[in-house]
Amino acid sequence: MILADSGVDVVAASSELVRVLDLLGVAANVLLAGMLAREKRFDLVGFLVLGIAAGLGGGMLRDTLLQRGTPIALTDLSYLGVAVATAVVAYLVNIDGRWWHRGARVIDAIALGTWGAVGAQKAIGLGLHWLPAIMLGTITAVGGGMVRDLLLLRTPIVFGGNTLYATCASAAAAVVVLADWATGGDYKGLTTLAAAMVGAAMCLVSYRLGWRLPAAREWRLGRRPRPT
């Protein structure tokens, strides 16, 4: 799609932007993992292992489950390059402070939306149904964090008690599914970008407003017991 008055190919440009957001997300997640590695007093190898798991784990899980060739994290050198370089920086420099935390939260939210959208887009492109596509988008977005938490023997944060997290990735994936269905899949770069923004916005708003999913309670079909 070329805008008539500018000559800019918007679809190609948005694909490129998605790629940049994707790699920014890798860097942000490696940095966040580095903060945990520092708390645990890991050595450089620990920073690398935890950072790579956190930053590339979701995409590697997705590609390993899809089984259509070596994961892009291993064939496109940008991914591993960004992850390794960022892990080394996280090891050398103790990044801290209020602005960093605020910035990391925003980038992490954007990564969450981007990864959810990218994962769903890839699954649909390979012919999967909408339900597995949403699941794979969500795995792309939260898989790295789950592997990171398991390696640290922490209860994975997707299990609740937080503001909306996996839900935003699933939402981004669902927007991709709907948008591709509505547009016939002709504007993949644009739909991915739009879906990523929806997921990211939802994540940031839910954090600001403290939205949470309710824990399971006993829902009864009959009358509620009277409060005593």
Next chain:
Amino acid sequence: MILADSGVDVVAASSELVRVLDLLGVAANVLLAGMLAREKRFDLVGFLVLGIAAGLGGGMLRDTLLQRGTPIALTDLSYLGVAVATAVVAYLVNIDGRWWHRGARVIDAIALGTWGAVGAQKAIGLGLHWLPAIMLGTITAVGGGMVRDLLLLRTPIVFGGNTLYATCASAAAAVVVLADWATGGDYKGLTTLAAAMVGAAMCLVSYRLGWRLPAAREWRLGRRPRPT
């Protein structure tokens, strides 16, 4: 194989029955995972993640290790559909009570045998040796539970201290190996079903009679030390 006096194709019918047992096993394991998720007060996303891991994890592990295309759990919508629907039910309704526990145990035993048999059958069909086939059958049967336990940071129950569990899945897989060898692989539906029943029966009997595998002790070649 068509029974002369009934016109029923027994092999096709048993393949169909195996598929039903397979999906019933998914539902039972998602419900059992839901009981754990409820204890931990997870939200709906937690129920979905834990349920999908428990119900579909074993088959996804098997197919990922076999590397012959996207796991059936992602391409055949029945699997993910059953898992998601059951997880939602488990979130909404607090299923409890003596009859449910008894029924879940029986269905779980049948699932254990079925998954062990199905996994081994698939591995043999792809040309693997008998030993990896038994291993993959066992992984199919106990892999989901292992992933579930890891996500909950619990010691996986396959490690002992319980009545026979993985052993029954391995037995079902071994029966498949033997039966396919004896019949030349002509009655896959029937041999899978028979093997699944052997595994399920073994699991239920071992529970009833409290059979356990012995923990490792120091077996000595020489004389035992005299009791003091």
Next chain:
Amino acid sequence: MILADSGVDVVAASSELVRVLDLLGVAANVLLAGMLAREKRFDLVGFLVLGIAAGLGGGMLRDTLLQRGTPIALTDLSYLGVAVATAVVAYLVNIDGRWWHRGARVIDAIALGTWGAVGAQKAIGLGLHWLPAIMLGTITAVGGGMVRDLLLLRTPIVFGGNTLYATCASAAAAVVVLADWATGGDYKGLTTLAAAMVGAAMCLVSYRLGWRLPAAREWRLGRRPRPT
């Protein structure tokens, strides 16, 4: 490459030797896992699961990530055969004592180097870049131990606080990358063997001399705070 005065094909012989070291490494790691299983009083199934995870997990992770067919641990019966047989021995016989510990440490060091070199060699052979090749070599070498530690809910030892471990595997992998680049990949058996020895020697020396990687500290660009 045939030595003129002996008629021995050195490259083929070194490939054969690498295979022997590889299988020895499997056996050593299954035995080491068996010692942990004995401490936890696992039953035979527990010994098998933990042993197979420790001895074959790294190679299966590598092959699953590479996605070029069923992992060699499942197609070449030697691997699973050695792992199962060794796990049964570890269950039956309580191997202990000073010489065993010393021998196991040496074999484990050789396995670490061998697996790092073999993994990198395989990745390069499949056309991957040098950075993913080093990463996959390292995963081959330390992946099994990580899976073992996760199954036991222990912090994986790669995360630091030990003498050099993953670093030696990465070094072996890096030697393979450099040697293949220098020789044009004509002497893969020899370069793998040499790289394995470099990694193993580094591991043993670092143990003897107590080398460790430094934990992350706050490196500052400006002046250090004066000690008070």
